[in-house]
Amino acid sequence: MSEIIIAPSILSSDFANLESEIKKLEENGATWVHVDVMDGHFVPNLTIGAPVVKALKRVTTIPLDVHLMISNPEKYIDDFAKAGSDFITFHYEAMPDNVAELVEKIHSYGIKAGISIKPKTKPDEIKQYLDIVDLVLIMTVEPGFGGQKFMSDCADKITEIKNNAKDNLIIEIDGGINKETANYCKNLGANALVAGSYIFSSDNMKEAIDSLR
Numbered sequence: 001m002s003e004i005i006i007a008p009s010i011l012s013s014d015f016a017n018l019e020s021e022i023k024k025l026e027e028n029g030a031t032w033v034h035v036d037v038m039d040g041h042f043v044p045n046l047t048i049g050a051p052v053v054k055a056l057k058r059v060t061t062i063p064l065d066v067h068l069m070i071s072n073p074e075k076y077i078d079d080f081a082k083a084g085s086d087f088i089t090f091h092y093e094a095m096p097d098n099v100a101e102l103v104e105k106i107h108s109y110g111i112k113a114g115i116s117i118k119p120k121t122k123p124d125e126i127k128q129y130l131d132i133v134d135l136v137l138i139m140t141v142e143p144g145f146g147g148q149k150f151m152s153d154c155a156d157k158i159t160e161i162k163n164n165a166k167d168n169l170i171i172e173i174d175g176g177i178n179k180e181t182a183n184y185c186k187n188l189g190a191n192a193l194v195a196g197s198y199i200f201s202s203d204n205m206k207e208a209i210d211s212l213r
């Protein structure tokens with residue numbers, strides 16, 4: 001298998017120093033930077049919006065992997081696309097009836113499109129979309145906060161997604177990733193891993209990133 005994509009989540013970074021944090025990630029071998037967007041409605045927490053993506057884009061060339069944990073994602077795709085997102089992933093639960101349109105809208109900007117499922121959503125529900133998306137993001141914690149405990153039964157969905165996926169589908173896992181849980185996910189066939197607290201609480205960022213590969 002090709003190299004595992006490591007996407008550190010800036011949710012756990014120092015927001016007062018985002019530019020140096022993102023440069024540090026770049027220097028220490030991160031493949032992408034994962035940007036967690038929360039609206040206080042789809043999830044019980046509020047984080048950042050498109051202006052921050054735009055600001056990050058000015059200071060880095062690393063691909064920005066934008067995870068929209070928001071209701072009505074269709075209203076915000078234009079903003080996040082124009083801000084410089086490289087991947088835009090929305091939640092299936094936020095838009096169960098308009099997945100294809102949303103994917104098309106993201107693709108119209110030449111950006112890769114991802115679909116994410118929360119812990120209680122069955123992989124079967126998104127099976128019909130696996131051919132049109134570039135990425136599936138499987139949540140292994142309830143979305144909303146960093147630093148939660150990995151739920152292995154959620155990671156077990158990787159098998160079903162993989163069995164129905166085209167060859168180049170990216171299967172990304174988000175929530176509670178550390179060295180051990182990363183191995184669990186990679187063994188099942190995940191090829192992209194998001195990690196927030198594990199990377200930002202480590203004393204050696206490079207070692208932490210390398211340990212997930």
Ligand code: DX5
Nearest residue numbers: 009143144146147176196197
């Ligand atoms: C949770 C976010 C995650 C989070 C991961 O809702 O989607 O990306 O930042 O953080 P850790 O790695 O600490 O579980």
Ligand code: ZN
Nearest residue numbers: 036067174194
């Ligand atoms: Zn995320």
